[in-house]
Amino acid sequence: MLKRLLLLGALAGVLAGGVSIVYQKVYTSSLGADFTKMAAPVGIIAGSVLGCLLASFGFWLLNKWLKQKGEIVFNLLFSILSIASILAAFAVKLPLDVESPELFPGLVVPMHLFPAMAWFTLKPIFRIKEK
Amino acid sequence: MKKFIFSGALLLLLAAVFAFTIAQGWTPTDKYNIGFSSNDAGGVFKKFSGNIIFDETNTAASAFDVTIDVASINTGNGLQNKHAKSDEWFDAAKYPVIRYVSKKITKTATGYQVTGDLDMHGVKKELAIPFVFRKTGNTAVFTGSFTVNRSDYHIGKPGGDVAELIKVDITVPVEKK
Numbered sequence: 001m002l003k004r005l006l007l008l009g010a011l012a013g014v015l016a017g018g019v020s021i022v023y024q025k026v027y028t029s030s031l032g033a034d035f036t037k038m039a040a041p042v043g044i045i046a047g048s049v050l051g052c053l054l055a056s057f058g059f060w061l062l063n064k065w066l067k068q069k070g071e072i073v074f075n076l077l078f079s080i081l082s083i084a085s086i087l088a089a090f091a092v093k094l095p096l097d098v099e100s101p102e103l104f105p106g107l108v109v110p111m112h113l114f115p116a117m118a119w120f121t122l123k124p125i126f127r128i129k130e131k
Numbered sequence: 132m133k134k135f136i137f138s139g140a141l142l143l144l145l146a147a148v149f150a151f152t153i154a155q156g157w158t159p160t161d162k163y164n165i166g167f168s169s170n171d172a173g174g175v176f177k178k179f180s181g182n183i184i185f186d187e188t189n190t191a192a193s194a195f196d197v198t199i200d201v202a203s204i205n206t207g208n209g210l211q212n213k214h215a216k217s218d219e220w221f222d223a224a225k226y227p228v229i230r231y232v233s234k235k236i237t238k239t240a241t242g243y244q245v246t247g248d249l250d251m252h253g254v255k256k257e258l259a260i261p262f263v264f265r266k267t268g269n270t271a272v273f274t275g276s277f278t279v280n281r282s283d284y285h286i287g288k289p290g291g292d293v294a295e296l297i298k299v300d301i302t303v304p305v306e307k308k
Contacts, residue, residue, distance in 0.1 A: 090209075090210055091208070092208065093206070093207040093208045093211075094207045094208065095207060096166075096174060096175045096205055096206075096207050098207070100209075101205065101206075101207055101208055101209045101212065102209025102210075102212060102213070103209070104209065105209065
């Protein structure tokens with residue numbers, strides 16, 4: 001089960017990272033605000049993969065401990081943590097030579113939600129059954 | 132004809148005297164840095180302009196009249212920028228500029244000191260700023276550091292998380308006019 005979950009995490013991370021990079025390109029070209037120095041594509045993909053792998057590990061742990069209720073608790077936790085992580089985007093302090101820092105949250109807030117969306121979207125494909 | 136020659140000579144003489152007594156004018160380049168810092172807040176003002184007349188050998192004829200655009204404040208955080216421009220702090224809508232006009236420039240042991248009026252947030256107070264002037268050919272750099280008590284200018288509420296004394300660091304590269 002853990003192997004399948006880690007594969008799910010890796011794939012969901014790559015998917016979330018890919019979507020984030022596409023979103024970054026659209027955001028940059030439409031608003032002209034370039035934040036690629038702070039949110040580099042490699043960092044975005046690495047962060048998304050790491051987040052989704054941690055989610056998979058968390059799912060595995062919660063299923064071991066809470067059995068049938070594990071998935072319910074995991075879904076709630078993953079959603080709450082993803083939404084709560086949005087606050088970090090508003091608190092971040094950018095280098096002073098970066099123009100229009102007020103546009104930065106608009107770029108990274110959706111990126112904080114993409115890993116959970118990708119993980120929940122791909123999970124049924126892996127047919128992971130709760131113990 | 133004699134009158135014409137005499138008038139021409141007089142004009143030339145006046146121009147020579149005028150050129151000798153007027154100090155050198157400098158134009159700021161866009162590489163300037165107007166930074167401020169305290170225990171809690173820090174940032175830069177991105178827009179700065181003004182007239183800079185300075186001659187190391189003739190400080191009496193030197194003068195500064197510079198303006199900072201308050202709305203150009205950048206703390207690196209969008210929410211903090213909005214907060215800094217609000218009526219609780221700089222009130223950029225009511226007081227859009229910070230202006231410093233020199234009254235006297237003197238030479239000191241380490242460089243120079245300019246004394247003038249700092250007009251900020253509707254309060255005008257005399258402020259002395261020590262600075263260093265480094266000239267290289269047709270370019271030069273003014274650098275200076277000083278502290279401003281924000282409560283003197285009624286910026287923010289007294290006390291709170293942000294210290295009263297705000298350190299200001301200025302670096303202004305200039306070119307000869």
